[in-house]
Amino acid sequence: MAKQFNGTIALDIRDSVPDWEPYAEPKAPAGSPNILYIVIDDTGFGAWEMFGGKIKMPNLDRIAKKGLIYTNFHTTALCSPTRSSLLNGRNATSNGMSCIEEATTGFPGNNGRIPFENAMIPAVLSERGWSTFALGKWHLLPEEEANMASSKRHWPLGRGFERYYGFLGGETDQWYPDLVYDNHLFEPPYEPNMEDTKNGYHLSKDLIDKAISFIQDTTAIAPNKSWMMYFSPGANHAPHQIWPQKILDYEYNTTLDYSDNPKDVSFEITSVFKDGYQAYRTEVLAKMKELGIFGDEVTEPSVINPHGEGELAKDNPDHTKIQGVPKDKKWPQTDWVRPWDSLEKQEKALFVRMAEIYAAFSTYTDEQIGRLLDFLEETGQMDNTIIIAVADNGASAEGGPNGSVNENLFFNDIPDNFDKNFAFLQDLGTLKTYNHYPSGWAWGFDTPFKYWKRWSGYEGGAATPFMMCGPGIKESRVADTGIRKQYIHAVDVVPTLYEMCGIEPPEVVKGYTQSPIEGISFAYTFDPKYAQPEYQFAYKLSDEQKPKDKHGKPKKVRETQFYSMLGTRGVWYKGWHACTVHAPAPSDWSNFDRDIWELYCMDGDEKLGLAADPTQSRNLAKDYPDKLEQMKNRWFVQAGIYNGTPLDDRCAADILGGERPHLADPPDFSGEGIWNQGEFGYIYYPGGSEIPEAVAPNIRGRSYAIEAIVDFSKAEGDLQGVLVAHGGRFGGHSFYIHDYIHEGRKLCYVYNWLGQQQQKITCSLPNLTGNEEKLKVAFEKKPDQPDSKFGGSTIGEVKLYINGIEQTSATIEEAFPEYPDTFLTQPGKFALCGEGFNIGRDPGQPVSTDYEHEIPYEFEGAKLKKAIVTIKNDAGAIDYEKELRGMLMRD
Known part of the structure; x- marks a missing residue:
């Protein structure tokens, strides 16, 4: 609401009293925290070292050691939908983002245009005196609006950020990115150099350079002004591009050389990833247990190709032998894993190098983030900065069972040729390749869960690393292990930030009456007692045990969450989880009323004598049919509330062949005008x-x-x-x-x-x-x-x-x-x-x-x-x- 002028206006200014309050720039309350919001792409639960993985992330680990690790955090299983929730606290389907921006269908739940009634947190903070910056990946606007002729309403500056430097689409070349600076296209400031890892261009470095300069530009003028920065690098999305030398620098291997001669030391037998993705899962789960992320409730990782797909998906025309596949339909050609012991020596070598490149890409990006953290330390801003680090979905399997050195081949319907791919072994990660590892590593980096990105009903798609530190958290970290196991979701982050900043979600933002925040703050988990096992399941707590608001009344805690993505679906309710065996679009299976449903007791149930099953290994659908029906009904109720229908797994022609709004009319081949007919x-x-x-x-x-x-x-x-x-x-x-x-x-x-x-x-x-x-x-x-x-x-x-x-x-x-x-x-x-x-x-x-x-x-x-x-x-x-x-x- 506009502020009223409370001065005095007379004919003569000498007799008048000014009032600058209605015109002054807003100021955040003194001592308000800064927010650094780091969103990493395509990273599975079992990838990073602080979660038991083998990828070194020493700087994100600094965040974890200063604050808290959440081991039961969930996303939508796809990037753009998750990011919409991370920025405004509403479900992806409430944001019109049930799918990728390029496959919108014109329904409330899937139109690719986040309603202004669902304001993003930077729009709220900027009205209260914070400076707001976004850097890196956006991918929150329709493809048809990502051009210079379009409205910029859904570009970062149109959604509340005051400055932006990054790329609008879902991915970009790390050596030659397609950059946007504020509202105009921008070319990288200098060239890449494959021989110079220190001075050559890389997008991760460039983004951090700009991030530091944005903060400097503000604090040089207003040292005490609070800021929010949304930082989303290209990592770890394909193309996985980094100098191969970094593999050695980060000690993922001692050599880059390959040899067929058994007398030579060939790189694939000295690599951190030498034993393959199946062994990786076993080793990482053991480390997770050592760290306290899992206990005895998890005995082993979920099995390879859990619905029987495997070689059937490749060679057998009768795909109905794979669980859930309807008659005359097929299992997706990319969504299965080749067993490691079925690979030839050269295949193992190529797959190992792909994992090394991905790991080095991750660690290099972490190293750059470390420069930003160092800057905050050196300038005395660290202690008053809330820092969040999160992955937007599970690891990506888009490389298919065999991986690729050029993703462009796959969607041009050109099969990868192994000999040609292997010829690029020493060039992987350089400007000569546009590579992505095979699906086996997606499964490995999602340890100990099933599946990967796009599968919303399974933890491999939805469960990702999450950690945060900052004011109000440090004391908790000193008092306990720093691990929190309460179930939380991407929609819960924004209300938590509002609570930490002392902000009530506004009723109106930039003239738009706001819809309710659908997330629930988890700030209560900062209390050290929530590290104790008896407080792990917040929904089970008595009113006396539950966190209290300022009036002493029990606060809401998360009890349910629904999922819907590309035809996959699931619902979580008080520790139980139901999901369908339904492959994501473009499977074109349809027949949603005939879906096979699975039922899992994720947190255990003492009354029924059921142990916890966080890896979704024991399907209880036949044992508890009444519970399954209750869960299915709950999904439909939630989907009705949050625009979760219609479900869409259609073939690509149906999805992409529909009409969408465009600024320009499509070509007219009628022959009218100056052009010949046709x-x-x-x-x-x-x-x-x-x-x-x-x-x-x-x-x-x-x-x-x-x-x-x-x-x-x-x-x-x-x-x-x-x-x-x-x-x-x-x-x-x-x-x-x-x-x-x-x-x-x-x-x-x-x-x-x-x-x-x-x-x-x-x-x-x-x-x-x-x-x-x-x-x-x-x-x-x-x-x-x-x-x-x-x-x-x-x-x-x-x-x-x-x-x-x-x-x-x-x-x-x-x-x-x-x-x-x-x-x-x-x-x-x-x-x-x-x-x-x-x-x-x-x-x-x-x-x-x-x-x-x-x-x-x-x-x-x-x-x-x-x-x-x-x-x-x-x-x-x-x-x-x-x-x-x-x-x-x-x-």
């Missing part, structure tokens, strides 16, 4: 920002042409550079002029097919002097299709034109051996995130090796006036499954 053209001018792929010309599976209009009348100097480029090293195309030392200046077009093959056509460029010279490349789709090993790629003839005249002397210099006179274009997107469409330059990873040392290779020496991209309406059927899988990968 064609549509886009006109672009140089000087603008990169255009994201979602709103760039879609040439996939089509015939197309790119024409650059260039003024050569005042050409001078070094005449070369990119005319039009889209994509990068792992897939893309570029139309450019290049001056070869021994061959002279040429007009060039390169189509880089998934980083596997650069296809190249060139012709000599004559001495052009006109003010509107036309340079053109055209790809004409052929009726025949390439071999199936190229997936759904499109084959066609490619030609170069100068001023409308075909250059018959043009030479295809590089092509697939199988198709020497044609080009193949890839069926899916050029990149999961970033590497958009550019006019006059190619920033980020270069499409062509011709100019890989000269990026962004801006066009110079003449004036590029405009570029015209023409596409034909001759595309075949869209493979939506590839599209959806790619979207799921990047979340």
Whole structure:
């Protein structure tokens, strides 16, 4: 509510009394805490050392040792939905975020647009005098709004943050990220260097540099002003990119060398991960018990491929032998694990190196976070800063059973080739790879639970590390072990922060009447008595034992939580958990009324004589049918309250084929206007920002042409550079002029097919002097299709034109051996995130090796006036499954 002016206004200012209160900038109460909110991507419960894992995180461990570790924290099992809850205390479905942003369906529970009635905590804090910063991953706005023409209402600055530096999508290249600074696109400040681990660019380092500068900018002017920082690095999401040298620096191995000679010391037999993911689970569970995270209630980790999938998912056409698979349906091709002892020596070596890269990526990011913690210590801010460190979902299995050195292959329907992958062994983590470990390591890093990210009904997807320290917590940590086992959920963090800051959730934020906070504060757990076993299950406490509010009345504690994600679902209620055996979209199983339900007694039940089963190993559905029915009914009640329906596991074509709101109309191929019938053209001018792929010309599976209009009348100097480029090293195309030392200046077009093959056509460029010279490349789709090993790629003839005249002397210099006179274009997107469409330059990873040392290779020496991209309406059927899988990968 606006403050009233309480001064005195007279005709003469000399007789008037000012009142600055309505106009002054808000100030937080003296001594209000800072908040550092660290959200790490794709990290399982059993990954980090403070939870018993083998990944070294000494700086996050500093947080744990200063504060509390929570071993019963839960997420939604997917990144964007969890992050929405972490920032506003409402359930993901209440936020319209039941799924990834790219697969919205236009229902209250799944539209990808968080209601302003569900304000984020920075919007509340900024109105009360806190400075608010966000750095790193966002992924809380629809793909169609992640561009410079869109409204910025759901960008970080539109949701209450005052400053932002990071990337809007679900993932980005760590060496060449697609950065946004506040509300504009921004290029990395310097280049990566694979030989220099100290001075070369890496996104994790860049984000921390900017984080420190944001705080400095505030405290230099207002030293006592409180701030909130939401810090979300690219780690540990794919691509897993880090200098291989860091494997040695962090002592995950003593060598990087591989050898087939049994007399040599080969890296895979000296690695921390040498025994594989099955042994990892056993060793880590033992460490968890040693740390007190689990007791005798857990005897062993959950089994591999718990519903019988395994090799059946790969080889057996009768998928109904796998529990839960309906007739004529299949188990997802990626959601199973290859037993370690079934792997060949080279496969083990590749898988070990993938785990080492992931671990080094994690530890390097932790090292950078350590610089921020050091800064807070040095500037005297640490003791008054609430610090939270949390993972947004379980480990990711998007690498599939065999892992990948280029995720782009998978959603372009191109199978990973082991020999080709193994050839990149020494390049894993560098700018030459876009890698992801196999599903076995997702299962390993989720020790001791079942499954992984996207499976909301199982702990492997939903249970993640969580720790926090700060004012009011330090005393508790000194008094006990620092472990808390109370069940809490992502929705509970914001109300806890409000309580710690002394803030009542406001009724109105920025003019919007607020919906109720759905989370429940767990600040009561800071009391040392909640480390005691008898206080572990807060919902079992008597009113005398329960935490009290300021009036002495028992506070609410969490008693129930429902889950719904991509067709999977579950519900927890007072220690019991029910879930369905239903594979996530795009399984297209449907038949939700026929789902097989499982029932687990997670916390044990003394009255029934049931031991605790936190790993969901003992399905009690047949033993307690009445309890199962009660749990199922509870799920439906909760889903009704929180917009949990409709459930959606549809095939990709159904999910992605539906209409969504867009700023621009789709191409009109009717022939009206200046374009020929069956064609549509886009006109672009140089000087603008990169255009994201979602709103760039879609040439996939089509015939197309790119024409650059260039003024050569005042050409001078070094005449070369990119005319039009889209994509990068792992897939893309570029139309450019290049001056070869021994061959002279040429007009060039390169189509880089998934980083596997650069296809190249060139012709000599004559001495052009006109003010509107036309340079053109055209790809004409052929009726025949390439071999199936190229997936759904499109084959066609490619030609170069100068001023409308075909250059018959043009030479295809590089092509697939199988198709020497044609080009193949890839069926899916050029990149999961970033590497958009550019006019006059190619920033980020270069499409062509011709100019890989000269990026962004801006066009110079003449004036590029405009570029015209023409596409034909001759595309075949869209493979939506590839599209959806790619979207799921990047979340």
